[in-house]
Amino acid sequence: MRADAKKNYDQLLATAREVFTEQGADASLRDIARRAEVGLGTLYRHFPTREALLEALLRSSFDALAAKARELESSGASDEALVSWLQETIAFTHEHRGVIAPMMGAIEDPESALHASCVMLRAAGASLLARAQADGNARADLDGSELFDLIAALAWLREQPSHAPRADRLFSVITDAVLVNRDA
Structure with a gap:
């Protein structure tokens, strides 16, 4: 160049x-x-395209979140690792206001510039979920796509000023529903 x-x-x-x-x-x-x-x-x-610009901006953050997931896979309790990664991922989407809608569209569109990064991110979460499921710490009937949808829902909620105050409580409700054998 x-x-x-x-x-x-x-x-x-x-x-x-x-x-x-x-x-x-x-x-x-x-x-x-x-x-x-x-x-x-x-x-x-x-x-x-807008997505190409977003992909260039977000690629390093997506890579960092995927690396964090790999790091968490081999450290600590699987349920704590999953919750920690979920918190970081939701915080990332909140910091990048409005990015959740393009991410959700891109994950279903192989032609999107964001597709590969979003698929990688979903796979990272799915891997942490699978580890928690194998350890008996997460419900077995949830998959990585559904986990990604829950992240999107919670991230969207944080972007809504009238709902944001409830976001932390709802995060706890969701993680309690995902995790099993957890003391409330």
């Missing part, structure tokens, strides 16, 4: 991170290009 193209790419990512933090994942791409002081065509040359 030419030096000027690399500079534009980095500037677009930095600006997109700021704008998405301020306005959420539905922020105007035109606004991102304007604030990055590049043309809209330059943005689309680097990121042909």
Whole structure:
């Protein structure tokens, strides 16, 4: 990549991170290009879709969450590992306002730029769930896709100002429903 193209790419990512933090994942791409002081065509040359831009922004975070899941698989009690990872994943989606809807769409769309990252994230959670199930710590009738749906539901709830105060309590209710042999 030419030096000027690399500079534009980095500037677009930095600006997109700021704008998405301020306005959420539905922020105007035109606004991102304007604030990055590049043309809209330059943005689309680097990121042909909103999902491609989101994927570039979120890839390192998705990789970190997957690595955290692998780390938790070999440490501590399986139920505690699952709860810890769920908390981190929900916190991540809350920090990246509006990202849950594109993630949920992408996981079902193999053509989406976010698809592979979302599938990897779901697989990481499914692996922790399977470990907890094998240890007898999680209900056996739940799968990784359903766990990902629960994460999405709880993350969406945190994004709603009128419901956010109940999010922590509902997280506890959900984890109590997922985990078995757990003292309340």
